[in-house]
Amino acid sequence: MATYKRPDHFTKAAKARGYPARSVFKLEEIDRRVRLLRPGQRVLDLGCAPGSWALYACDRIGLSGRLLAVDLQPIAQMLPANATFLQGDVLVVAETELAAYAPYDVVLSDMAPNTTGNRLADQARSYHLYVFALSIAAKLGGQGSSFVGKIFMGPDFELAREETRKHFDQVRLLRPEGVRANSFEIFVVGLGKRESPRLPGSSRSEPG
Numbered sequence: 001m002a003t004y005k006r007p008d009h010f011t012k013a014a015k016a017r018g019y020p021a022r023s024v025f026k027l028e029e030i031d032r033r034v035r036l037l038r039p040g041q042r043v044l045d046l047g048c049a050p051g052s053w054a055l056y057a058c059d060r061i062g063l064s065g066r067l068l069a070v071d072l073q074p075i076a077q078m079l080p081a082n083a084t085f086l087q088g089d090v091l092v093v094a095e096t097e098l099a100a101y102a103p104y105d106v107v108l109s110d111m112a113p114n115t116t117g118n119r120l121a122d123q124a125r126s127y128h129l130y131v132f133a134l135s136i137a138a139k140l141g142g143q144g145s146s147f148v149g150k151i152f153m154g155p156d157f158e159l160a161r162e163e164t165r166k167h168f169d170q171v172r173l174l175r176p177e178g179v180r181a182n183s184f185e186i187f188v189v190g191l192g193k194r195e196s197p198r199l200p201g202s203s204r205s206e207p208g
């Protein structure tokens with residue numbers, strides 16, 4: 001039987017502001033802390049359903065910006081005119097479809113696997129989604145662009161951070177207030193995408 005979870009403070013506040021999910025507060029905090037989104041940007045939102053990040057980002061980039069939002073699931077949320085929704089599995093959808101507005105200024109991934117309760121297996125699947133999103137950001141992000149990716153903390157986390165450092169000048173780890181206390185998710189933020197990836201063994205410009 002499905003268990004009913006009482007809406008918490010963040011969920012109620014999100015609904016009051018017209019967002020379908022509390023996740024909006026995570027992106028809002030990340031945006032405030034790293035100055036991510038600006039008018040006119042091109043944004044790719046991977047794992048967008050039910051649509052809170054997409055709505056927030058569309059508002060920040062304005063009508064001169066463009067956003068492509070992708071998810072396995074359909075979304076009920078109407079998106080503004082500067083957004084396009086693509087239903088599909090990011091892992092298999094043609095790269096040309098993801099490249100609709102490339103080069104992107106910002107690539108977002110809030111993708112998460114359906115959790116099974118087996119923590120190691122869930123972490124491994126989250127790592128896989130994270131690394132895939134990072135590879136898309138590496139290919140379709142413009143020079144100097146930014147990346148935000150969600151990952152479940154686990155044994156592969158350091159590998160994910162190292163991989164991110166190859167592509168971005170600065171790598172920051174953020175756990176916004178909106179993350180539930182019992183969640184082991186964290187957001188890795190890459191800023192300043194390099195023209196070409198840093199080669200293994202070369203010195204780091206940023207400790208992260």
Ligand SMILES: C[S@@+](CC[C@H](N)C(=O)[O-])C[C@H]1O[C@@H](n2cnc3c(N)ncnc32)[C@H](O)[C@@H]1O
Nearest residue numbers: 023047049050051052053072089090110111112
């Ligand atoms: C936490 S939700 C995203 C919430 C969203 N950022 C928002 O603010 O409304 C994670 C989403 O990732 C999607 N997802 C997981 N794996 C995916 C994949 N391989 N391709 C596309 N979407 C995926 C799920 O369907 C789910 O809707």
